[in-house]
Amino acid sequence: MNKAYRIKKSTEIDALLKQKNRIANGYFSLFYWVNPAMDHYRFALSVPKKLGNAVERNRIKRQIREIVRLLPITEAVDVFLIVRTKANELDYAQLREQLMILFARAKIIKG
Numbered sequence: 001m002n003k004a005y006r007i008k009k010s011t012e013i014d015a016l017l018k019q020k021n022r023i024a025n026g027y028f029s030l031f032y033w034v035n036p037a038m039d040h041y042r043f044a045l046s047v048p049k050k051l052g053n054a055v056e057r058n059r060i061k062r063q064i065r066e067i068v069r070l071l072p073i074t075e076a077v078d079v080f081l082i083v084r085t086k087a088n089e090l091d092y093a094q095l096r097e098q099l100m101i102l103f104a105r106a107k108i109i110k111g
Contacts, residue, residue: 005069007044007078016044016080023106027087027098031080032106038076041108043068047083056088060095067096071109079108 007013019033035042045064047057060083068079090098103109 005040005042007042007080012078013044013080016078021106023102025098025102027084027090027095028102029082029084030102030106031082032108033078035076035078038078040076041073042078044078044080045083046081048085050085051083051088060087063092063095064099067092067099071100071103073103073108075108077108 007016016031016033019031021032023030023032043065045061047061049057051057051060064081064083068081087095087098100109
């Protein structure tokens with residue numbers, strides 16, 4: 001994922017959390033906000049230490065970044081995704097399916 005598509009500053013993440021647009025399921029919590037100042041989406045990811053050791057956390061982060069990169073997101077939206085510990089049970093196809101359902105419920109993608 002290109003660095004222009006990442007949210008890194010904690011102030012931006014805090015501002016995103018204050019918007020209180022939240023969708024969740026058993027595996028993820030998704031905070032989002034339509035940002036008219038940008039011309040593309042931006043994405044931040046949080047994986048807790050309870051999920052596993054560094055190898056497992058980095059694996060799931062790589063998979064989620066790739067899934068989000070391939071999603072047809074056309075809106076200028078800021079997204080903050082918090083991974084819950086149950087997500088460690090999912091394989092790549094199930095992760096993709098759960099994320100697509102979550103993004104569709106938030107009306108970030110169509111489908």
